[in-house]
Amino acid sequence: MTLLPFIALSVVAIAFALLLVLNRNAVHGALCLVVNFAAVAVFFLMLGAEFIAVVQVAVYAGAIMVLFLFVLMLLNIQGQEGGLEQKPRSQILIAAVLGILLLAEIGVLAPLAAGLGGAQAAAVPADFGSPRLVGLTLFRDHLLAFEIAAFILLAAMMGAVVLAKRRLA
Amino acid sequence: MAWNAPVPFASWVMLSGVLFSIGAVGFLIRKDPIIMFMCIELMLNAGNLLFIAAARYLGIMAGQVFVFFVMAVAAAEVAVGLAIIVAIFRTKSTIDVDEMSGMRG
Amino acid sequence: MIGDFLWLIPAFPLAGVLVNGLLGHRLPRMLSGTVACLAVLGSAVVSVMGLLHLLQTPAGQAREIHQTLFPWISTGSFQTSVSLMLDPLSAVMACVVTGVGFLIHVYSTGYMAHDPRYHRYFTYLNLFTFAMLLLVLADNFLLMFVGWEGVGLCSYLLIGFWFQKPSAAAAGKKAFLVNRVGDFGFLLGMLFIFAVFGSLDYRVVFDKVAAEPGAITATLTAICLLLFVGATGKSAQIPLYVWLPDAMEGPTPVSALIHAATMVTAGVYMVARCSILFVNAPAALLVIAIIGAATALFAATIGLVQNDIKRVLAYSTVSQLGYMFMACGVGAFAAAIFHLMTHAFFKALLFLGAGSVIHGIHEEQDIRRMGGLMKWMPITGFTFWIGTLAIAGIPPLSGFFSKDEIIWYSLAGPMGHWAFWAVGVVTAVLTAFYMARLTFKTFHGQPRMPEEIRSKIHESPLSMTTVLTALAVGAVFAGLVNIPEAIGHRLHLPENSIAAFTHFLEPSIVEKKEAALLIANAAGNAPVGFVRPAPHVDHALELPLMGLTFVLALLSIALGASWYVRRPGTATALAARAPALYSLLLNKYYVDEIYSAIIVRPGMAFSRFLWRGVDVLIIDGLVNAVAWFFGIASRLFRVVQSGYVRGYAAGMLAGALIVIWVLSR
Numbered sequence: 001m002t003l004l005p006f007i008a009l010s011v012v013a014i015a016f017a018l019l020l021v022l023n024r025n026a027v028h029g030a031l032c033l034v035v036n037f038a039a040v041a042v043f044f045l046m047l048g049a050e051f052i053a054v055v056q057v058a059v060y061a062g063a064i065m066v067l068f069l070f071v072l073m074l075l076n077i078q079g080q081e082g083g084l085e086q087k088p089r090s091q092i093l094i095a096a097v098l099g100i101l102l103l104a105e106i107g108v109l110a111p112l113a114a115g116l117g118g119a120q121a122a123a124v125p126a127d128f129g130s131p132r133l134v135g136l137t138l139f140r141d142h143l144l145a146f147e148i149a150a151f152i153l154l155a156a157m158m159g160a161v162v163l164a165k166r167r168l169a
Numbered sequence: 170m171a172w173n174a175p176v177p178f179a180s181w182v183m184l185s186g187v188l189f190s191i192g193a194v195g196f197l198i199r200k201d202p203i204i205m206f207m208c209i210e211l212m213l214n215a216g217n218l219l220f221i222a223a224a225r226y227l228g229i230m231a232g233q234v235f236v237f238f239v240m241a242v243a244a245a246e247v248a249v250g251l252a253i254i255v256a257i258f259r260t261k262s263t264i265d266v267d268e269m270s271g272m273r274g
Numbered sequence: 275m276i277g278d279f280l281w282l283i284p285a286f287p288l289a290g291v292l293v294n295g296l297l298g299h300r301l302p303r304m305l306s307g308t309v310a311c312l313a314v315l316g317s318a319v320v321s322v323m324g325l326l327h328l329l330q331t332p333a334g335q336a337r338e339i340h341q342t343l344f345p346w347i348s349t350g351s352f353q354t355s356v357s358l359m360l361d362p363l364s365a366v367m368a369c370v371v372t373g374v375g376f377l378i379h380v381y382s383t384g385y386m387a388h389d390p391r392y393h394r395y396f397t398y399l400n401l402f403t404f405a406m407l408l409l410v411l412a413d414n415f416l417l418m419f420v421g422w423e424g425v426g427l428c429s430y431l432l433i434g435f436w437f438q439k440p441s442a443a444a445a446g447k448k449a450f451l452v453n454r455v456g457d458f459g460f461l462l463g464m465l466f467i468f469a470v471f472g473s474l475d476y477r478v479v480f481d482k483v484a485a486e487p488g489a490i491t492a493t494l495t496a497i498c499l500l501l502f503v504g505a506t507g508k509s510a511q512i513p514l515y516v517w518l519p520d521a522m523e524g525p526t527p528v529s530a531l532i533h534a535a536t537m538v539t540a541g542v543y544m545v546a547r548c549s550i551l552f553v554n555a556p557a558a559l560l561v562i563a564i565i566g567a568a569t570a571l572f573a574a575t576i577g578l579v580q581n582d583i584k585r586v587l588a589y590s591t592v593s594q595l596g597y598m599f600m601a602c603g604v605g606a607f608a609a610a611i612f613h614l615m616t617h618a619f620f621k622a623l624l625f626l627g628a629g630s631v632i633h634g635i636h637e638e639q640d641i642r643r644m645g646g647l648m649k650w651m652p653i654t655g656f657t658f659w660i661g662t663l664a665i666a667g668i669p670p671l672s673g674f675f676s677k678d679e680i681i682w683y684s685l686a687g688p689m690g691h692w693a694f695w696a697v698g699v700v701t702a703v704l705t706a707f708y709m710a711r712l713t714f715k716t717f718h719g720q721p722r723m724p725e726e727i728r729s730k731i732h733e734s735p736l737s738m739t740t741v742l743t744a745l746a747v748g749a750v751f752a753g754l755v756n757i758p759e760a761i762g763h764r765l766h767l768p769e770n771s772i773a774a775f776t777h778f779l780e781p782s783i784v785e786k787k788e789a790a791l792l793i794a795n796a797a798g799n800a801p802v803g804f805v806r807p808a809p810h811v812d813h814a815l816e817l818p819l820m821g822l823t824f825v826l827a828l829l830s831i832a833l834g835a836s837w838y839v840r841r842p843g844t845a846t847a848l849a850a851r852a853p854a855l856y857s858l859l860l861n862k863y864y865v866d867e868i869y870s871a872i873i874v875r876p877g878m879a880f881s882r883f884l885w886r887g888v889d890v891l892i893i894d895g896l897v898n899a900v901a902w903f904f905g906i907a908s909r910l911f912r913v914v915q916s917g918y919v920r921g922y923a924a925g926m927l928a929g930a931l932i933v934i935w936v937l938s939r
Contacts, residue, residue, distance in 0.1 A: 002174065002176065003172055003173065003174050003176055004172040004173065006176045006180065010184050013184070013188060014187055017188055017192070017195075018191060020204070020208070021191055021194065021195030021198070021199070021208065026203055026204055029204050029207060030207065033207050033210065033211065036188075036211065037214065040214050040217070040218055043184075043218055043221070044221050047181075047221045047222055047224070049221045049224070051233070052217075052221060052233050052236050052237065055237070055240060056217075056240075059240055059244060060210070060214070060240065060243075063244070064210070064243070064244060064247050067247060067248070068203060068206070068207065068247075068251070071203065071251045071254065071255060072203060074255065075254075075255070091197065091198060091920060091921075091924075092198050095197035095924065096194070098193070098194070098197065098927050098931065099190050099193060099194035099197075102186075102190045102931060103186065103190050105931060105934055105935060105938075106182070106183065106186030106187075106189075106190070107186075108938075109182075109934075109938055110179045110182040110183045110186060111179050112938070113178070113179065113182045121175070121226050122225070122226060122227055122228035124225070128225075128228070128230070129225075129230075129233060133230055134233055134234065134237070137233070137234050138234050138237065141231070141234075142231075142234055142238075145238060146238075149238050149241040149242065152245050153241060155245070156244075156245030156246070156248045156249050157245075159248075159249045160248040160251070161252075163252035163253055163255070163256045164251075164252040164255045166259075196920070196923055197920055197923055197924055197927070198920075205920075266919045266920065267918055267920075269919070270916065270917030270918055271917065272915070272917045273915060273917030
């Protein structure tokens with residue numbers, strides 16, 4: 001967890017995030033996002049969250065992004081969006097102002113946040129972030145939340161089926 | 170500043186904030202709902218990153234578990250959201266969000 | 275014991291209401307009518323059992339049965355329960371209501387046989403019986419008021435039963451509105467009673483008054499006058515009598531039951547029930563006597579020239595009710611109740627006879643197009659004659675005893691005066707004359723109806739003629755329960771059969787001698803100076819005066835026969851010689867027109883002002899202004915609701931930024 005890989009990876013993550021936003025092609029955008037997710041997964045590894053990093057790659061970069069691409073292919077929209085040119089200027093202006101304000105606030109608040117947890121990483125056991133520890137925490141301390149999450153996923157699955165089903169009418 | 174110096178916590182916050190801001194601005198300026206969705210995923214990821222960093226710097230596992238739940242909910246949200254987009258496209262033959270202003274007061 | 279079954283008396287008709295009201299449209303007609311009749315028969319049986327029980331109770335014991343069903347209102351110092359009381363007065367009333375009511379129910383099964391809303395008619399009729407029984411059996415003013423309002427409602431519903439006819443709907447409305455005026459007075463009187471005595475139970479109020487006679491004469495006078503306002507509304511006395519003649523728009527059995535035999539006598543019942551209050555307020559008694567006498571005379575003169583068979587009877591009813599109030603006013607409450615009972619028989623008989631006539635000649639009501647009906651309808655004609663003789667006061671029919679008792683006490687009663695006596699005699703003469711006119715023009719002389727109807731005239735079905743016969747028996751013999759002392763002593767009848775009815779009622783009603791004492795006592799501190807103690811009239815006069823009225827009544831009938839049968843043109847010629855008087859009487863003294871000009875039109879104008887000025891302009895204006903303000907405001911704010919998702923997102927982000935900024939400070 002040293003500065004060099006952090007900065008290098010940060011550049012990659014930010015660059016691909018920007019590419020996603022500024023890209024005209026949605027498929028390209030999705031691929032940019034996959035790279036961004038991969039970079040974030042490496043960050044997770046750097047932060048000692050091996051299990052979450054793997055889940056990030058498998059679920060996010062894998063399953064969810066495949067779903068995105070699948071829908072993009074399914075709808076097969078060509079030239080529907082003309083990129084940034086057709087946007088109302090005012091919307092871009094508002095977005096720019098709000099974005100700058102957001103960055104400014106974060107810039108002001110980030111040093112304050114650093115004081116909350118100490119500038120340096122805490123000493124943690126060797127198995128911090130291992131699947132075993134994640135599982136123990138999950139099923140010992142957060143069992144109810146886990147069950148609720150399961151139900152949310154079930155409901156989402158049924159909702160997606162109902163919504164996407166072709167109406168007989 | 171040495172390249173192999175440890176990363177301070179503020180850096181993680183800044184990185185997470187920048188990614189979040191890019192997602193937010195992207196959401197505001199794009200009209201394609203699928204890309205807007207991706208921007209939402211970007212923002213969620215920025216939040217996840219901060220959770221993981223805080224978990225590491227505070228030495229608490231709960232942060233990682235929370236990210237786990239965020240991912241579950243995000244998956245659910247994507248499934249439903251994309252289904253809605255498909256349904257809208259079927260009925261209106263377009264997915265331009267500015268065309269979907271039927272709720273205007 | 276009978277006290278535990280008192281609730282059955284009103285419960286039977288209520289059950290009938292539920293059966294006919296909820297299931298009536300599914301039941302066959304036959305069953306619907308039978309249920310209604312049986313319901314009333316059931317309460318009649320229980321009522322008669324109650325009456326017999328009271329009759330068997332030795333004179334020394336309290337002839338009074340109470341049954342408390344359940345506590346009704348219980349707030350602080352105000353306690354009222356739904357409880358029933360059977361004493362001689364309410365027993366007599368209950369028997370009259372259920373007995374005559376039962377006969378009229380039976381009659382209705384024939385009369386209404388072809389009506390499309392048969393079951394609804396019987397629902398209303400049973401509901402009326404229930405309310406009337408509640409009225410007479412209640413043992414406190416509040417429950418009585420429930421019945422009082424209930425009979426008013428049923429009267430409204432039944433007058434307007436054929437609501438497709440605009441005149442019937444209007445008559446129902448008129449009856450309801452005029453009754454409201456009276457009910458308002460009654461309600462005020464009731465509240466006054468509660469304010470003074472702190473209770474609405476008869477026993478409590480009456481005992482308090484009896485304990486200190488003459489103590490609060492002025493207050494009692496106000497209470498009694500307010501109660502009497504209620505009675506004038508319900509019992510059609512001047513000035514609130516105007517609804518009763520119009521009420522004849524309802525089905526004829528309804529006119530017989532509600533507007534002749536029972537409901538309109540509720541006022542008389544109420545005054546008799548509160549006799550202890552009234553004898554302590556002689557000024558109020560005087561007002562009642564004057565109003566009663568005036569109404570009796572006034573309505574009888576109108577009845578002389580009316581041409582609608584039912585309207586003649588309606589004015590006759592108003593006039594007879596005036597008699598009853600005059601009796602109350604002179605302090606002879608028992609005589610009023612006695613006349614109420616006999617009147618219920620013969621007036622119901624007359625109305626049902628009129629209904630039979632109307633039924634038989636195809637809905638014709640104008641006596642100018644009748645005549646000679648005796649030939650076609652012998653049973654109806656014969657029984658109608660009995661009713662006529664009874665109301666005219668021909669001995670030994672019931673009307674003779676009851677009416678002559680009133681006329682006698684209007685002279686010899688505690689508040690008697692020769693003027694009341696004179697009015698009584700003149701009214702009796704007029705009554706005999708207009709009834710003779712009605713009967714002769716309807717049943718005798720040349721038939722005046724169109725030829726094509728003549729062949730279709732028929733006697734009414736058995737269900738109606740049987741009832742007519744039964745009522746005729748009652749009209750003949752009902753008077754024998756109260757043979758006056760003058761006749762009884764002359765004929766050497768056993769002592770306990772003389773004035774038996776009056777003695778039976780004594781526990782419920784202030785007895786005459788006691789009334790005289792109380793009135794004299796209260797008159798000393800009466801607010802009105804001209805109330806004077808009773809005159810002394812020699813009892814030897816009673817028989818000669820009785821004979822005088824009898825002879826005059828006979829002469830009137832004979833005059834009627836000569837004018838309307840022997841020389842049919844006489845009356846018309848007479849009317850032509852005094853056209854002003856004739857049209858004054860024919861148009862009922864223009865009272866309806868006067869009321870319309872004085873009360874209805876200004877009331878309508880004021881209502882229109884409230885509608886257009888206050889309601890539309892001010893109240894609606896305020897409401898509309900509020901709505902207008904929000905309309906403008908929403909037009910401003912709806913701009914925010916653009917329908918563009920990204921616009922909302924921008925707003926959300928801006929809000930989040932503000933929250934973060936505020937929280938971080």
